[in-house]
Amino acid sequence: xxxQFTEEQIKRYSRHIILPExxxxxxxxxxxxxxxxxxxxxxxxxxxxxxxxxxxGTIGIVDFDVVDFSNLQRQILHNTERVGVxxxxxxxxxxxxxxxxxxxxxxxERIHKDNVLDIIKDYDxxxxxxxxxPTRFLVNDACYFLGKPLVSAAILRFExxxxxxxxxxxxxxxxxxxxxxxxxPPGLVPSCQEAGLLGVVGGIMGTLQANEAxxxxxxxxxxxxxxxxxxxxxxxxxxxxxxxxxKKCPLCGENPxxxxxxxxxxxxxxxx
Amino acid sequence: xxxxxxxxxxxxxxxxxxxTFVKSKLILEQMEPGQILRVILDYKPSVENVPxxxxxxxxxxxxxxxxxxxxxxxxxxxxx
Numbered sequence: 523x524x525x526q527f528t529e530e531q532i533k534r535y536s537r538h539i540i541l542p543e544x545x546x547x548x549x550x551x552x553x554x555x556x557x558x559x560x561x562x563x564x565x566x567x568x569x570x571x572x573x574x575x576x577x578x579g580t581i582g583i584v585d586f587d588v589v590d591f592s593n594l595q596r597q598i599l600h601n602t603e604r605v606g607v608x609x610x611x612x613x614x615x616x617x618x619x620x621x622x623x624x625x626x627x628x629x630x631e632r633i634h635k636d637n638v639l640d641i642i643k644d645y646d647x648x649x650x651x652x653x654x655x656p657t658r659f660l661v662n663d664a665c666y667f668l669g670k671p672l673v674s675a676a677i678l679r680f681e682x683x684x685x686x687x688x689x690x691x692x693x694x695x696x697x698x699x700x701x702x703x704x705x706x707p708p709g710l711v712p713s714c715q716e717a718g719l720l721g722v723v724g725g726i727m728g729t730l731q732a733n734e735a736x737x738x739x740x741x742x743x744x745x746x747x748x749x750x751x752x753x754x755x756x757x758x759x760x761x762x763x764x765x766x767x768x769k770k771c772p773l774c775g776e777n778p779x780x781x782x783x784x785x786x787x788x789x790x791x792x793x794x
Numbered sequence: 795x796x797x798x799x800x801x802x803x804x805x806x807x808x809x810x811x812x813x814t815f816v817k818s819k820l821i822l823e824q825m826e827p828g829q830i831l832r833v834i835l836d837y838k839p840s841v842e843n844v845p846x847x848x849x850x851x852x853x854x855x856x857x858x859x860x861x862x863x864x865x866x867x868x869x870x871x872x873x874x
Contacts, residue, residue: 532817536813
């Protein structure tokens with residue numbers, strides 16, 4: 523084993539290298555790792571920021587939206603001057619300025635049935651920070667079919683949720699559809715555009731998503747598999763709920779009915 | 795010192811904490827268990843901190859010697 527760190531890298535990552543669980547070996551793993559973040563918004567902003575700071579060598583970002591003033595209350599990758607700029611471009615600028623070691627790959631497009639597998643296939647870990655159910659189901663199913671670990675988070679009002687689905691071990695990991703077999707009917711679940719959101723909740727949950735990703739890459743600690751973490755910002759409560767694998771799950775159950783990617787209707791088009 | 799066979803030597807003159815430890819650790823990580831590293835230090839706090847951190851990581855600190863004016867050597871055997 524021989525490390526190829528520059529002087530600057532030794533300084534930049536010194537707090538990682540000092541950790542017995544990370545060391546030069548772990549830092550090298552991070553620099554060689556590839557993480558994809560879906561959505562450069564309230565969740566993607568903090569997760570991307572920390573992943574880049576940590577030296578994750580390749581970071582993919584998918585988003586088709588442009589920066590809007592209404593994003594800036596929580597989406598800390600962007601800024602006032604970037605209003606109107608594609609989010610992936612704004613994100614790339616911020617992350618490259620933070621850490622030139624990181625190769626940022628921007629996908630300025632909407633994820634759909636025909637591109638999702640191509641986008642996901644080369645990454646080690648996928649983080650879902652999207653804001654709509656069709657994307658969530660599509661990303662989940664694609665990760666399941668490709669056997670990729672998926673760190674999923676969601677935020678609304680004062681509440682956040684987080685769990686990790688490790689599809690490298692399909693026998694033991696529940697899937698997103700064990701929790702939600704199919705999308706709710708349009709209009710049933712309010713968007714954060716309608717319901718509001720305390721900006722910092724995205725910061726907390728997105729940061730926890732980055733933490734899950736780093737643990738998976740470094741192979742340390744225990745990933746949040748089979749558990750749903752629920753955060754309440756008003757009481758500062760973190761509760762863990764057990765998630766069980768559903769034998770009747772349409773995707774990972776005993777008699778699966780979903781065998782290919784499904785694109786749900788995005789007609790109720792809410793992006794924020 | 796005379797009968798210890800040193801496998802790698804690291805001159806850290808001019809380096810301060812925590813980089814004295816960080817750089818020692820990076821070299822140790824690339825060595826085999828049982829091998830011996832000699833570190834040269836001229837920053838006094840590191841003479842305490844480097845051996846302390848090495849021990850915390852489970853390495854065996856064999857010797858700490860003053861070898862000149864404001865100059866020290868720390869000799870460590872890699873355990874894991």
